[in-house]
Amino acid sequence: MIEFSLADILSFLLLATRWTLALSAIAFLGGGIGALLLLLLRYARPRVGGRLMHLYVELFQGTPLLLQLFLIFFGLPKLGLDVSPLLAATIALTLYATAFLAEIWRGCVDAIPRGQWDASASLGMTFVQQMRDVILPQALKIAIPPTVGFLVQLVKSTALASIVGFHELTKAGQVINNATFQPFITYSIVALIYFAICYPLTHWSRRLERRLSPTGHR
């Protein structure tokens, strides 16, 4: 039987961590773009997008992420579309992130006083100008802590991709465990790696929050 050193285990896990990071980044970016589009739809005149966004958000927040992943990974091939584990995980996490970020950001935009809309409208600004120059810069400040909070959530959610066989950190942990039969050490290391990713994020969000709180903010 081959013995694995701690260094072997660690390097194997760290290589798989790249996929966890990549999946998180893609889902966050994709979700961010999706959420921004939903948000513009929600506030644009005429206001038809509100109901649509609401339905989407409810649907994705009201069902388990694991189920969404199964639907895409096992469901799409039934429709004749072949999806790899990476593609399935990417689609599922992006759709999921879109729903949550849209809801978080909607709350932040709604928190901007109505007077800001009134004042910018009375100056003749268009909807896009109002959003870009007046509403979003202010909403951004209050959006950072909950957004980074969700990013942490998203990083941890990528572990679900291991179930459809995507080789990210958790899957790598399982593989190692199957070879070494040392679940406590293996999964402890896996947990520590997740923590090492998430902790700096929360810390960073707190610093950003402090730096972005301007002299001019009420």
Add this chain to the structure above:
Amino acid sequence: MDPQINKSAPMIELRNVSKWYDSFQALKDVSLTVNKGERVVICGPSGSGKSTAIRCINRLEQHQSGEILVEGVELTADFKNIELIRREVGMVFQQFNLFPHLTILQNLTLAPRRVRKMPRAQAEELAMRYLTRVRIAEQAHKYPAQLSGGQQQRVAIARALCMEPQVMLFDEPTSALDPEMIKEVLDVMVELAEEHMTMICVTHEMGFARTVADRVVFMDHGQVVEVAPPAEFFASPKNERTRLFLGQLLKH
């Protein structure tokens, strides 16, 4: 296509304007004509529809029946039409509504640069001119929260003026101010009136109404109850409700 602005038409015309919030009727057949260069003060008890009426003029609120014309152009649901009219109609709010994330100078230059597509240097020159007029030029690089209420409201007036509007709407501009700051804002408004800016002003400042208004409008329960020149309005109000309202104001 931009609607044609008619230079000889009255500045603002409301014809039988009505508005409902669900089943509550906020405006009942409001008709009012304001000519160019005219200064009109609207007063009335709270909930009388006076703020709603002026917010309809630049479509911050939507009226459901009747017509509103700005320089002869009817206000419709069309975006282009609304944006065109808003460029000609400046507004000052009770709560100032300055943009807290921008400096005073940026507050003033934002709309001229974005809406009028003015180059930055030109917009800043314009902004400094108006800041000087409201006697606050030295604060140009501060943020709104660093200014007093009276200063913020003067900035808000300058911000609206930077769009070089044809008419200015004031929605209770001094109601949120501490007493010692009311005068500095009223002084700026009086100067504006002396330059023959067309103004519609919702206010409880009866001293202001007496000195600058060409006509005073009294509203109650969503209706225009009485319109008269200030001398006549204060000396011999015709309507019972107007007398009651003025009686209550003067008691204090």
